[in-house]
Amino acid sequence: MFTGASQFAYIGVVGAGGNLWAGAATAALLGTRNALYGMRLATMLQATGLRRFAAAHFVIDETTAMAIARETPADSRYAYWATAIALFALWNLGTLIGALATHLLPNPKALGLDAAPPAAFVALLAPRLRAREPLAIAFAAALVALVALPFVPAGVPLLIVAALVVIYGIRPR
């Protein structure tokens, strides 16, 4: 699962005591945007056969942003693969260090590490709030999740929010 927000969301749900499948569903729903990125990248990358299967793994926010900012398809391909290789290596190196080193921390809460996920989610959310509609949806989603939280198993508030977004988006206008 090489798509950071989905990784964080999975851990967020499971770490809060949520059902593992609720975590998996949330991770997949957060990953749906990568399909739209893939659609935009398809014409630039011109990846066929096995190359397409390899290219697909690296379709994320950062590689898409770097690729679509170039002038020519050749430059886009270069930017895409350079970003993909660098990010993939460093991201997984960071994950490995975290996995090996965190047990050395005696009391993660005293270091405020339980406040790191909310801060990370805010940082991931902020660039998507540049218009009024997403801003309103963000506040509504936060409210719905908190209202639902005491009444349903952990992780399920996120699925309720996702379902409401689909209903909101599907209605005729």
Add this chain to the structure above:
Amino acid sequence: MTGWAPLLVAGAACYAIKLAGLSLPQRFLGAPRVQRIVPLLPVALLAALVATSTFSTGRHLVLDARAGALAVAVVAVLLRAPFLVVVAAGAATAALLRLV
């Protein structure tokens, strides 16, 4: 092994979504409703994650040092701080609030 199944399924789903984006004809993903709904999903889910990871422990709503950390993280984001600075500022705020 049961603990790994949801993770493996989520990983496979995330990969399949990407591959579909590269492979499907444009008319599927270009449909107006898909174009409307898909960008809103991360907005709503991330906002819900901000709320639940700040104001809850298990199924209980709580107000603790994480709320202060969130406020500082929001300010850091508004000041266009880089990702790691936002996360570190949030964690440091919670740590400090617990000291006092």
